[in-house]
Amino acid sequence: MTAAEASTGPAPGRPRDREIDRRILAAATRLFGRVGWSGFTFEAVAREAGVGKPSLYLRWQTKEQLLSAALAAGIADIRDIDTGELRGDLRELGRQLSVLRLGPERRAVERMGLEAREIPGVAERWDHLRESQVHAARAMVHRAIDRGELPARTSVTLFLDTFIGAITMHATSTPERLKPEVAAKIDTYVEDLIGFLLGALTAQS
Missing domain, CATH: 1.10.357.10 (Tetracycline Repressor, domain 2)
Incomplete structure (x- = not known):
């Protein structure tokens, strides 16, 4: 010590x-x-x-x-949860991202994104959180490619930019007064987003 x-x-x-x-x-x-x-x-x-x-x-x-x-x-890292199939993995990732962006600590998360770099010792915590998100998300997509659920040519970066970016934008663009309502319906939004992404990839294959 x-x-x-x-x-x-x-x-x-x-x-x-x-x-x-x-x-x-x-x-x-x-x-x-x-x-x-x-x-x-x-x-x-x-x-x-x-x-x-x-x-x-x-x-x-x-x-x-x-x-x-x-x-x-108060702010949990993003965990890599392997449900055995891509849809389940994305649901879990979506829930974790939604807690960050719509949960009770959402304002602190937003502040972290703006100010963490200027605060000694806190920047490292923010970097760790962001890295956990990237590593968990990329592992999920790579497993899906290995299992044949996604085409081998799938761009992991573009896929995740679309999925994570959509959830982040959906949460951050919602007025504060509507965030509880959006949070209550987030599972439906995530499910629709998964269907949209996988449907688009299927149509291209």
Whole structure:
């Protein structure tokens, strides 16, 4: 354990309260999504979480460490789920992307896309998230090609640009007041999108 890691742990003899941890991290994610990095301070997070600032300083030395921990706890990586067939894989990928873009942490995800590069330690978290998305998605398409579900000449990049880009645009272009309604119907949208893409490829083969 490094000195920095040791300094962010609980004080000797005082076990960390996991409920306070959860409240602080959830509040930090909400606050960042609402006000961005310029308004992200220990004082503001403490007020949002309903705790004293000492509770934050006992756990994190800097606001960069706090935000990085909050995003790691609140924004999941994209996982490669192998259902055994392309449609199932794409459904799972679509659901994961939809959670990012339409779920409760969507504002933080949007802020990350705009500001992560300017925040030390957080840019790495954003890069990891993006890489997990790319790796999982490409693995799904390559498996489909190997199984013969997609033509060997299929452009993996174009296929995924269309699929991921459509979901991202569908979510981000929706007015905030309509996002809950869109989120409730996202499975139908993803299913229609899958049918459209696979139908277009079949028509070309």
